[in-house]
Amino acid sequence: MVELTEITIGEYIENITDYHANGAYEKLKENITLKYEPNYAIMVRTLNFEANDFQSKLIYLNEFEYNYLSKSKVRPDDIIMNKIASPGSVYIMPNLNQPASLAMNLFLIRFDSRLNQRFMYYLMKKNETYIKTFSNGTTTKTITKDAVRGLRFNVPNLKNQQKIATVLKSLDDKIELNNKINAELEAMAKTLYDYWFVQFDFPNTDGKPYKSSGGEMVYNEVLKREIPKGWEVTVFNDWVLKTKTGDWGKEDIEGNYNEHVYCVRGADINGLNGKGEVKAPARYILKNNLSKALQPNDFIIEISGGSPIQSTGRIALLTQLSFARFGSKVICSNFCKAISLKDEKYVFNFLQEWQRLYNANVFFGFEGKTSGIKNFLYDSFMDTYHIVKPAKDVAEKYYSYVQSLENKKQSNLKQNQELASLRDWLLPMLMNGQVTVKDVYERVEEELGMVAEEEVNYNVKTE
Numbered sequence: 001m002v003e004l005t006e007i008t009i010g011e012y013i014e015n016i017t018d019y020h021a022n023g024a025y026e027k028l029k030e031n032i033t034l035k036y037e038p039n040y041a042i043m044v045r046t047l048n049f050e051a052n053d054f055q056s057k058l059i060y061l062n063e064f065e066y067n068y069l070s071k072s073k074v075r076p077d078d079i080i081m082n083k084i085a086s087p088g089s090v091y092i093m094p095n096l097n098q099p100a101s102l103a104m105n106l107f108l109i110r111f112d113s114r115l116n117q118r119f120m121y122y123l124m125k126k127n128e129t130y131i132k133t134f135s136n137g138t139t140t141k142t143i144t145k146d147a148v149r150g151l152r153f154n155v156p157n158l159k160n161q162q163k164i165a166t167v168l169k170s171l172d173d174k175i176e177l178n179n180k181i182n183a184e185l186e187a188m189a190k191t192l193y194d195y196w197f198v199q200f201d202f203p204n205t206d207g208k209p210y211k212s213s214g215g216e217m218v219y220n221e222v223l224k225r226e227i228p229k230g231w232e233v234t235v236f237n238d239w240v241l242k243t244k245t246g247d248w249g250k251e252d253i254e255g256n257y258n259e260h261v262y263c264v265r266g267a268d269i270n271g272l273n274g275k276g277e278v279k280a281p282a283r284y285i286l287k288n289n290l291s292k293a294l295q296p297n298d299f300i301i302e303i304s305g306g307s308p309i310q311s312t313g314r315i316a317l318l319t320q321l322s323f324a325r326f327g328s329k330v331i332c333s334n335f336c337k338a339i340s341l342k343d344e345k346y347v348f349n350f351l352q353e354w355q356r357l358y359n360a361n362v363f364f365g366f367e368g369k370t371s372g373i374k375n376f377l378y379d380s381f382m383d384t385y386h387i388v389k390p391a392k393d394v395a396e397k398y399y400s401y402v403q404s405l406e407n408k409k410q411s412n413l414k415q416n417q418e419l420a421s422l423r424d425w426l427l428p429m430l431m432n433g434q435v436t437v438k439d440v441y442e443r444v445e446e447e448l449g450m451v452a453e454e455e456v457n458y459n460v461k462t463e
Helices: 025-031 046-050 063-068 117-126 128-132 145-149 158-198 266-272 287-292 320-325 344-359 362-366 378-384 392-431 437-448 453-461
Strands: 005-008 013-017 041-044 059-061 079-082 090-092 100-102 106-111 152-155 217-220 225-228 232-235 240-245 257-264 282-286 298-302 315-318 329-332 336-341 367-370 373-376 386-389
Touching: 013 145, 041 063, 059 063, 079 117, 090 117, 106 117, 106 145, 117 128, 117 152, 117 158, 117 392, 158 344, 158 392, 158 437, 232 378, 240 287, 257 266, 257 287, 266 298, 266 315, 282 287, 287 329, 298 344, 315 320, 315 344, 320 392, 329 336, 336 344, 344 362, 344 386, 344 392, 362 367, 362 378, 392 437
Parallel strands: 041 100, 257 329
Antiparallel strands: 005 152, 013 106, 041 059, 079 090, 079 106, 217 225, 232 386, 240 336, 257 282, 298 315, 298 336, 367 373
16 A cells, blocks of 8 residues: 655645746736747747647747846746636646747646645646635636635655656657657648649649649639639539537436537537647437537537637548547537538548638637627538638549548547547556556556657658
């Protein structure tokens, strides 16, 4: 049995700080101008941690601003906590190989040498529900520094903390490796799409790039540009067979609300795409509404939500392998729509074109606002925005190629889910001595077969 000691973490915190520790609001406003083009330092925000995405939609500081915000500089392995909006949610700072600073609405927590920083992250993450009970407020809930300092946990000695952290980090390292592989798979699919369907250099009958090799192009009056001969100009709705509205049902079985489903919300779309966790709640709906259950090759589209810097319209494709991440039928919430295409061979074209427009901020032009919530003007966009629809034989070639990449991606996401569950299960088992670090670590190494970094690129390129 491992001996545990109850501690109050405030006695072990070396530093707990936030953006506003750097000075008064007016002074900060005078000296700090956020930038959306790459610069000296990254300002990390809640959305980066929630989506586990430190590559896109970043904001930056110059060197003077970074040093001005000296009290909120962030190091790798710092524990980050939401103080507003889901207060008490816990994250760990990755190594971005670039200076980083803390944005508003977050705390940075750094422990002294008597506690293992990584172990404390796992312990606090596991106990988020407990931490959140210390938030307060009616309209907007917050958690204070004093509340954080007063948190109490049972911990093993430092040597055991280090051993446990090493085991659990090995699982996180494998998850991160899978994420890197998935990022490369996504990049391959996008690069090929851009080459074939934006530059129009898909393989011609001789296997040469169509446009570059003199393939016939025709000027289109609607798009005001040339497109390959025989290709159509359509709107997105021309591709759609069926639209499914969302549902919310009940939290528990209640009368005829007895069909168990998982309800995907806009907040889960990033997770479905491998950028963060999927926390779709379990709900109970009417049997008659099972027609809303999603099927392979359906899309989920967010129609309400967004933020000033993030438009509505996020999208996720559900393949057959996607459903392996759920233990029940899946529907979307009332703030989303689900659509099925007439021809599944176009699903990856639809996805890539939609994502290309999303990344280009096109969807900001199709938003309305009701009671402070942005709504995607779905019908207007689907009926009026013109796009190129490629010839079916080219779409089929793209589908055949990308399907294998998508299958590998979904397999990795399923493994990530299993590894995360194993990690969360192991923490209390290791702490109370029900399993030993040695046994677990040997099994983890054997089962995961940790892939050497140099193998990753080879594996991805030969998929």
